[in-house]
Amino acid sequence: MKIKIVVVLVLIQLVYWSCAEAHPLDPLSPSELNLVRTIVTNSYPPSNLTFQYVALDEPDKPQILSWLSSKSKAPHSPPLPLPRRAFVVARFKKQSLEITVDLSTRSIISSRVYNGHGFPTLTFAEQGLVSKLPFSYEPFKESIKKRGLNMSEVVCAAFTVGWYGEENTKRIVKVKCYYANGATANLYARPVEGVSMVADLDDMTILSFSDRFGIPVPKAEGTEYRASKLKPPFGPKLNAINVTQPHGPGFAIDGHSVSWANWKFHLGFDFRVGPIISLASIYDMEKHKYREVLYRGFISEVYVPYQDPTEEWYYTTYFDCGEYGFGQSASSLEPLRDCPSNAHFLDAFYADANGKPVKISNAFCIFEKYAGDIMWRHTEIAIPNQVITEARADVSLVVRMVSTVGNYDYIIDWEFKPSGSIKFGVGLTGILGMKGGAYSNMDQIKGEIDIHGTLLSDNTIGVYHDHFFTYYLDLDIDGQRNSFVKTTLETRKVKDHKIPRKSYWTAVTETAKTEADGRVKLGLEAAELAVVNPNKKTKQGNKIGYRLLPGSVAHPLLATDDYPQIRGAFSNYNVWVTPYNKSEKWASGMFVDRSRGDDTIAVWSRDREIEKKDIVLWYTMGLHHVPAQEDYPVMPTLSAGFELRPTNFFEANPVLKTIISN
Amino acid sequence: MKIKIVVVLVLIQLVYWSCAEAHPLDPLSPSELNLVRTIVTNSYPPSNLTFQYVALDEPDKPQILSWLSSKSKAPHSPPLPLPRRAFVVARFKKQSLEITVDLSTRSIISSRVYNGHGFPTLTFAEQGLVSKLPFSYEPFKESIKKRGLNMSEVVCAAFTVGWYGEENTKRIVKVKCYYANGATANLYARPVEGVSMVADLDDMTILSFSDRFGIPVPKAEGTEYRASKLKPPFGPKLNAINVTQPHGPGFAIDGHSVSWANWKFHLGFDFRVGPIISLASIYDMEKHKYREVLYRGFISEVYVPYQDPTEEWYYTTYFDCGEYGFGQSASSLEPLRDCPSNAHFLDAFYADANGKPVKISNAFCIFEKYAGDIMWRHTEIAIPNQVITEARADVSLVVRMVSTVGNYDYIIDWEFKPSGSIKFGVGLTGILGMKGGAYSNMDQIKGEIDIHGTLLSDNTIGVYHDHFFTYYLDLDIDGQRNSFVKTTLETRKVKDHKIPRKSYWTAVTETAKTEADGRVKLGLEAAELAVVNPNKKTKQGNKIGYRLLPGSVAHPLLATDDYPQIRGAFSNYNVWVTPYNKSEKWASGMFVDRSRGDDTIAVWSRDREIEKKDIVLWYTMGLHHVPAQEDYPVMPTLSAGFELRPTNFFEANPVLKTIISN
Structure with missing residues (x-):
């Protein structure tokens, strides 16, 4: 059994970093949350105060990188001392406060009244x-x-x-x-x-x-x-499938750090967005070292505009992270149903309105996935008198959280593959947003009447809506200085008159210089998008990179000057690229409830330089949802996903020599 | 153990249908293939003859449907006598022959010299x-x-x-x-x-x-x-994952018929295209009967144009089904690597150039897949003092074949889900098409030089290319008379001045009247495509249907008047809809080697009526492939897929009451 579960129960406010496994990106522990509450309520009487958001205020990126570097150079020395801070949004006397708390000095180091538009996440x-x-x-x-x-x-x-x-x-x-x-x-x-x-x-x-x-x-x-x-008859009937691992799972968990196969990463948790994956690196067998891929990634916002313009429904537009808290809404996962039998579960903690820690049992599960797929294979029959077949089973590591925001259940998977790919899965299930109606049959709906949804059952309409998932992906491909490259496949005429063929396509590569060049609406042309490290090349001279393989491309259909779309303007492009800026985390802005769109990525993203910079890739995957009767009374999961895939990151196939223990 | 394997070894030429499990869509058995050879070589001396393609000439659709209907009405009576015929393409004295053989009368019932363009599949x-x-x-x-x-x-x-x-x-x-x-x-x-x-x-x-x-x-x-x-070091190292089923698999195989959970279907095999799924029906617990979904489906062609216009490469465009035989090229699957431990394997047979049966051991595997996914779930916390969680594990049935056409290995999955979805998976692995080159580093490639690929290793270029997979899907949604419906999501202005919102989208449905209306280039607009049965409606009055959820949309980039694209013109649209016609099976035409594009769907598809007709949906999924160094020396699988999903086919979620045996 390789899993080490280290429950950090020491009184962290007394001795910081006394526990070897503590990591500067660890989410606030229950005792830290209590300490934050104590520090804040010492200054603001609790009778007038509610905690709307309490989160780790992570150390600045250069600090984390120095810490990592010192740790890898001298793993047994005491780590660099780093500040341990919390960021708090509170409501106090009908005002929103932004408070930064230093846990080691037990003090508030900054506090300000927020006077802009919008309000904090609802507790x-x-x-x-x-x-x-x-x-x-x-x-x-x-x-x-x-x-x-x-x-x-x-x-x-x-x-x-x-x-x-x-x-x-x-x-x-x-x-x-x-x-x-x-x-x-x-x-x-x-x-x-x-x-x-x-x-x-x-x-x-x-x-x-x-x-x-x-x-x-x-x-x-x-x-x-x-x-x-439910009443019989039951069915369809399925035979049980058990997943067992004779040598136990292949991953190890040390605090919030996970290592598996050639991957290691840190799994954080945030009240607003749920899972935060940091410092994901992959071991390169040829180079004998871990190489950086992703500094930090999470779903920054989930934007769900409903499409019924009538009086009781027109306002219905959810920002599930900023308004409702995707992490606060995490559901406890059920063993064997939400996750397979080989899954390991982790709890998560957040601060409630009183600042008290609340435990979400089984907020995450981590498991090795084997879906029966093939990692790679080849059969060769061209060599005389031989039939050669080589094949490898495909195993990956999944980190799962389910966030249930009212009626909808979102299954959020981060899947790490030994080949270097990271797959991002979203499953939509749960219950539709439904509206009462006078009708029981479509025949009753005549002429110009638009019910703005699908008649699911008598008097029940499943309202049309969209889901836009905006991922924050601070890729650091083999280091921080990266560029965003668009490779367009362009048709060319054959010029050589000896060749009877008329046309072919070739790959034309362009590097984005400013943010304006980094905005992409997908689907308009054949193009490949990648984040590369222009200062590092393979032996063959190709730029080291990771490619974005988009999935489920959708564009918003609302007028761009319509209010929900002004607030959701971060969905106007499928891809944005920004220079790294610690304060630019939330595509929809810091204060989203009743926001006016003045703090979205569509506002920050101007014409800053992004070439050979530390850059962040924002990717929005979307789905338009016309409900079907099958989605009633509970929806069969509809899946979507995208992939980040190493592209000339390795010199060759990194799983050529993979082995599975028997 | 529920698997019944009935090996039909009786001398079928003597007593037809003596074996209860025989099905009119069964592929030709080894003894039938031998009989075809005997009958053909009685008329055409074998010294001058080669068999290029031998296949079941399946009975006409009305005959099959009557047979099915009589069988379901009186399952224990002798089935309707149906013709048992083979279709043979042969080369004889430098001519292509099309021969139809009747097995019961042991005679050639038609034979003609093909005088058109193009040649048969290569043996x-x-x-x-x-x-x-x-x-x-x-x-x-x-x-x-x-x-x-x-x-x-x-x-x-x-x-x-x-x-x-x-x-x-x-x-x-x-x-x-x-x-x-x-x-x-x-x-x-x-x-x-x-x-x-x-x-x-x-x-x-x-x-x-x-x-x-x-x-x-x-x-x-x-x-x-x-x-x-390979030499050490090996890695990454993965821990074994075993899949076991304490009650055995949940599927039953009777000859070539497969039943599992609420699905039943027939699995055929064809030299040209590999797996053919026929008569896929799903049991409706509410209606207490199986309902038709798919009469017949297969990959009609795989079109792979390479993009190097130089002398040694310009002609390189493969039609893997029509030229090379996707079925002929099926690889024997390796247990535990190509398919999981709970897989069941089936052999397939084809006729070689001499007409003799050749066995492909383990040509198919069938297994229940559990990837750790969630079929549906919901957590409810809005009801006071209760936390309700219901979740169901997602299990599906996969039928897999791998076709290795020279260097490339295509993993072809048909996945049946209890929810009614059919998922079509394609995995691309194997070895790239590579070209020798003078270069070992991209720095050597200056100015106007285009190497038409990626430098993978010293002197080795992975050539740019595309893959277009054209699926033939003869959907019969609850019967034969179907229509093709396009639902466009259109932005509307809000007209009610009391409502401060400006816009919304609504679903506008159009039924295709002729083939011209059924041609779709995907990605240009937000639209949902479905095949519906306009004569059948749900209780709520919605048209019963199945929706196409496209995956990996790509459009050909060659000039439409370029020779490879004239031959591959079936890829000009992602979707075509044609009225059913038994002879229209092959999107690329019957004789594809050196074809001139005069027998493709782009030629047959004119303006025939397709409303309320027995219609066929042709869907082309595509990928542009710019190789990466990771694809060398063997490619990690790149996956693509699409889904047919019931949409108002059922009155409600068909897996609401699903149960898994423990």
């Missing part, structure tokens, strides 16, 4: 409180009674409202309610449509209420998904 | 014979000597030459040679560049020879891929 606590308001609100009680519903079966939830040009914005949400609990767990399938409430998150009061009575609540029948509540 | 026998010619050809021996090479280490192979506007075409190939055998098995990495021979396949003579002496043969070092010949 679970305030979402819970605001969702309770309708139950003591007389007009709502009246509406429930009028519909002949039982109040004890009603569940409400909070929805962000975006920004639609208002001069002044308050911290408000819409509260929508559902009819669930007893007869079904599938609340989203039973909207109490027509009832609309606006509530103030700071005051915890309902500001406005309306009821366009008339749409029936869809029936409970057919909405349930809990096995214990 | 292994003639490729072998023609590759031997150089060894007794003095100028070639001289060239080898001049290079200081040892003739016993030389291996030659035959390459189709295409058509470049010649008025008269003979059945010729180019013969190219490599230096391999002793020091390496990787012949393709050591081309004897500059030597070019043209040989006549009918006469088995060399017609012309040239030697542009000057390019060195690349060294053997670094080209080997056999584990037994």
Whole structure:
């Protein structure tokens, strides 16, 4: 058993780095989160304060790189002392505070009131409180009674409202309610449509209420998904498949550092975005060393605009990371169902609204994946009297988190391959965003009527929407000074008149000089995109690089001057390349709830130089979703993904000599 | 153990259908192949005849459908008598013959000389014979000597030459040679560049020879891929992963019919295209019956144009099915490497040039795949005092064949999912098409020089090329009368002035009336493509259908009037839809070697009606390949794929109640 699980339970505030496995990029531990709370509430009375976001304020990149370098040169010496800091966003007396806390000196080193547009991520606590308001609100009680519903079966939830040009914005949400609990767990399938409430998150009061009575609540029948509540017949029936590893897993976990096969990386966790992969390096057998690939990568934002422009739905546009917290929303993974039997699970911790640590059990699973695929193979029959076959089974390492943001469940996979590829998988499952409607059959929908979705069941419409996943990928290909290269495949005429062929294509390479050159809308031309290290070349003189193999290309269809798209303008290009800047992490901006798009990558990205610089690649993968009846009452996973693939990074196939222990 | 393997060894020519498991779509058995040979050679003396293609001439579709229907109504009665026929393409006295043989009457029922352009698929026998010619050809021996090479280490192979506007075409190939055998098995990495021979396949003579002496043969070092010949250090090291099924596999094989979970289908084999999946139906638990999805599907052609316009390479364009036989080229799969431990293997048979049956052991493997993925899941925390999590592990059934056409190995997967999806996977591995060159470093390549590829190693260039996979998919969605529907996502302006949002998208559906409406170049607009049954609707009134989720979209970059592209014009659109016509199987035409593009889908597809007809969907998935050094000396698998996904085919999620035995 190679797994070492080191639970860092020492009182870190007393002795920093006393534990050898501590890493400057480790997320804040429960005791560190407690310490942050103590330090902050010493200055700001807790009665008036809520913690909206508490995260590691990681040391600056040069510090981390020096630390790494000193560690690799003298692994047994005490590591370089590095600051250990937390970044806190809090609400205090109806203001947003940005506080930086130094844990070793137990002090606040900076604090400022944020005066710009937008508000912090919503905590679970305030979402819970605001969702309770309708139950003591007389007009709502009246509406429930009028519909002949039982109040004890009603569940409400909070929805962000975006920004639609208002001069002044308050911290408000819409509260929508559902009819669930007893007869079904599938609340989203039973909207109490027509009832609309606006509530103030700071005051915890309902500001406005309306009821366009008339749409029936869809029936409970057919909405349930809990096995214990479903009725026979069951099926299809599948035979069990067990995955076993006679020598145990091939990976080792030391604190938050993972090593497997030729890979090593650090796995962090963040309240806002979930998994953060740092310092991913791959061992080069020829060069006898680990080589840098990715300094830091994570999903920066998930932008989900719904496409129903009617009164109760037009505002529905989610920024799942910035508004709801993709990490806060991580679900505990179920062994054998969410992850295979050879998976190892890791917990994660975040600070709740009171600043107290909350544990998410099994927030991550890590497992070696063997899908029956072939890593490489060849059969040779051209050599007389011989049949040569060589084949290798393909094994990879997967790090998985599932973030359940209300109705939707996002399966986020980071897959490391011995060949050097990193595959990024996203699985969409869970429950659709559904709207009540008057219809039970499409025949009733005549003429100009647009229901803005698919009729899934009687009175139930699955609303059209998109998903845009914007990845932050600070690639450091064999070092920090990198360039972004676009290779266009261009058709050429054959000029040699002795050759009867008329045309061919060739590869024309262009290096992006500024950010403007690095913006790409995919699908318009045949092109390959890569991040290269222009100062390092293979023996054959090719630039060392990694190529982006895009997947599921989609472009936003909203007008660029429409409010949701101004806020989601980071999706206007599939690719952006920026010079590294520690403060540019969030494609959608720091304060996303009710944001006005003035802090997105579309604003920062100007014409800065990006050639031979430390650069960050931002890639947006997208899906337009026209729901189908099969997506009801719970969606079969729809998968998408993309790949970063070494391209002239190695001198030759790095898995030519791979071996699998028997 | 649920697998029943029924080896049909009865003398089928004596008693047809005596064996209950025989199916009218079964490929010809060895004894049937022998019978075909006997019948044909009774009329055509075998000394002058070669068999180029022997295949089942399947009964007409209405006959198969009646047979199926009678079988399902009275499963224990003797099935409807159906003709059992073979289709043979032969070369006889330098002419191509098309012969139809009736096996039950032991007679030739039609025979005609083909007078059109193009020639049949090359047999292994003639490729072998023609590759031997150089060894007794003095100028070639001289060239080898001049290079200081040892003739016993030389291996030659035959390459189709295409058509470049010649008025008269003979059945010729180019013969190219490599230096391999002793020091390496990787012949393709050591081309004897500059030597070019043209040989006549009918006469088995060399017609012309040239030697542009000057390019060195690349060294053997670094080209080997056999584990037994590689030297330490080995790595990366992976821990074994075993896949076991305590209750055995969940599928049953009866002859060539496969059933698993809610799927059943027939797996055929064809010399030209390899696997043919027929009569794929899925069991609907609500309707208590199997419902038709796919009548017949296979890869119709694999078109691989290389992009080097120089004298020795310009003609290099392969049609791997029509010219080389994707089925003939099937490699025997290696247990535990090509397929996991829970795989079941099936042999396949084809007729060689003499008409004799040849067995390909382990031509297919079938296995249940569990990659650790999630079929569907949801976690619910909105209901007070409860955390509900439901998740199901995703298991699918894979049918795999690997076709090794010379240097390239294509991994062809058909994956059936209990959710109703069929996923089509293609993995590209094996060895690149390589060209000798004068260079060892990119610095030597200055100014206007284009090497038309990537410098992979000293004197070794991986030539630019494309792969286009054209799938024939005769979908019968819940019956034969289907339509092709394009749903475009169109941006609309919000007209209601009370709504502050400006835009949204909606789904606009168009049904293709004629073939012209069914041609689609993907990537130009946001659209969903589906085949629907317009006469059948869900309870909610949605058209029952299957959607095409494209993968790896590529468009040909050659001029449309260039010769290779005229022959490969079926790749001009990613999607074609044609009315079913038994004779329209081969996108590239019946006689592809040296074809002139006059029998491709681009010619047949005119403006025939396709609405509410039995229609065939042709989908072309493509990849442009700029080789990388990692692809040398053998390529890590590059994967591509697409999906057919039920879309309002079921009333609701068909795997909601799935269960896995423990």
